[in-house]
Amino acid sequence: MSHLETLHFFENALLQFDEAAHILNLSENQVAVMREPRRITEANLPIRMDDGSVQIFKAFRVQHNIARGPAKGGIRFHQDVNLDEVKALAFLTTYKCAVVGIPMGGGKGGIVVNPSTLSTNELERLARRYMAELANLFGENKDVPAPDVGTNPANMGWMMDTYSMHNEEYLPAVITGKPLNIGGSGGRDEAAGLGALFCLREVAKWEGIQLTGARAAIQGFGNAGSWAAHFFAKEGMKIVAISDITGTYSSDAGIDIDAARAHSAAHKSLAGLEKALSLKHDSDPRKVLEYPCDILVPAALENQILVANAPNIRAHIIAEVANGPMTLAAHDILRERKIRVIPDILCNAGGVTVSYLEWVQNRMGFYWPKERVLNEAELIMKSATQNVLQAATDHKVTMRLAAFIVAIQRVAHAAEMRGLYA
Numbered sequence: 131m132s133h134l135e136t137l138h139f140f141e142n143a144l145l146q147f148d149e150a151a152h153i154l155n156l157s158e159n160q161v162a163v164m165r166e167p168r169r170i171t172e173a174n175l176p177i178r179m180d181d182g183s184v185q186i187f188k189a190f191r192v193q194h195n196i197a198r199g200p201a202k203g204g205i206r207f208h209q210d211v212n213l214d215e216v217k218a219l220a221f222l223t224t225y226k227c228a229v230v231g232i233p234m235g236g237g238k239g240g241i242v243v244n245p246s247t248l249s250t251n252e253l254e255r256l257a258r259r260y261m262a263e264l265a266n267l268f269g270e271n272k273d274v275p276a277p278d279v280g281t282n283p284a285n286m287g288w289m290m291d292t293y294s295m296h297n298e299e300y301l302p303a304v305i306t307g308k309p310l311n312i313g314g315s316g317g318r319d320e321a322a323g324l325g326a327l328f329c330l331r332e333v334a335k336w337e338g339i340q341l342t343g344a345r346a347a348i349q350g351f352g353n354a355g356s357w358a359a360h361f362f363a364k365e366g367m368k369i370v371a372i373s374d375i376t377g378t379y380s381s382d383a384g385i386d387i388d389a390a391r392a393h394s395a396a397h398k399s400l401a402g403l404e405k406a407l408s409l410k411h412d413s414d415p416r417k418v419l420e421y422p423c424d425i426l427v428p429a430a431l432e433n434q435i436l437v438a439n440a441p442n443i444r445a446h447i448i449a450e451v452a453n454g455p456m457t458l459a460a461h462d463i464l465r466e467r468k469i470r471v472i473p474d475i476l477c478n479a480g481g482v483t484v485s486y487l488e489w490v491q492n493r494m495g496f497y498w499p500k501e502r503v504l505n506e507a508e509l510i511m512k513s514a515t516q517n518v519l520q521a522a523t524d525h526k527v528t529m530r531l532a533a534f535i536v537a538i539q540r541v542a543h544a545a546e547m548r549g550l551y552a
Contacts, residue, residue: 151164153535174189203236237273258291274303275306283309306318322451344425347445351390379407380421484507
C-alpha cells in the first residue's frame, strides 16, 4: 500500500499545499504563515438531557487563515468528528474561499455527536451551548460559521439567536445558512449541487464534451448529492446510479430523480427505492463509484476513492462535491488513467459562495431574490473554473494542483500586503 493511502486527512491536505507551494517557489516564511492553523479551540460541553442527566460533548473550532478576511466554515455534528478532520476542513476552506475569490478565510467546527440520537430540545441546547462557550471566537468580522454534515438552518438560527442575546443586538451576519425569515438567503439549499454544475459546464466546454445525454452516477444523496442529481438531470444528463448508506440503486435506462428525491424525503433514506422505481439494488454504497458512466460525483464523506477501487472507476470526469473524497494515491492512479478530476475546493464551493452572498446581504440589510443570488454565484463559479483550467494548462498540472496554485497565490499576496504585526 502506498504511504499516501495511509495519511491522515490533514496530512493529505498539506501534501497538496506543499506541491503547489514548491511550484510557486514560496519562501519558508510564506509557507510558515499559510500552512498550519492560526488557532485551535477544544471544549467539553455539558448538556442537560431530557431525562435530567448531564452528558459531556467534545467540541472543536479551528481557524486556519484570516489573511483575506474573517474565517468561514461549517459546524459539523457527527459521531466521528475529530480534530484532524476539522483541521483539514478548515485548511481546505481557506483555499476554497481563495480559489473562487471570496474575501474570507478558512474555519471549521464540529461536535462529536450522533444528532439522530438527540431530541429537538437536546439539539437546541447543544447548539446554543456551543455558540455560548465559543462566542468570543465568532463575529461578522472574525469568524462566520455555517451548516455542515448533521446540521441545518434551524441549528444556525439557534446559534445566531444565542450570539445576538449575548451581545444584546440583532446580529444575523455572525452565521450563514439560517432560515429565510431570520436573514437566510435564497438559493442556499441548492447551492452546492448547482455550483458543481456550473463547474462541470466550463470543463465540458474546455474539453469539447456534450453534457446532454451524458451518463452520471452520484454517491451520496444528501443535500448536495440530491441537488446535483436534480440539476444534472435538468441539464439533460441521464442519472444511471445513486447511493446512500442503504446501498447503490441503478438503472441503465436512467433514474427518475424527482421521484427518488421525493422517496428520500418521505423515508429519510433511499431504502425501498428499488421496489418503488424498479431499480437494481446493491447493499454496498461504494458500488456506485465503479458504475459505468461519463461523470462520477462523489458527494458523501472523505476517503471514498482509494487505491483499491480507483482502477475500477469507469468515468471520464469526476466532480468532487464531497470534501476530500479521494486519497492522493488514488488521485495519482486516476491521473495516469487520464480521468479528469474537478477538485473539491473548486467543485463544491457553491455552498460557501452563497454563504458569502448571505453574509453580504446581512451586512447591507438588503435582500436579493433567489434568482439574483444564483446568478451572482454562477458568475463567481464560472470565472473561478476558467482560472483553474487556464492555470492547469499554463503549469501543465492537474486541476487539483492548479486550484491550489491559484488559491495559494491569492492568500500569499494578501499576507504579504498585510505584513506581520510584531
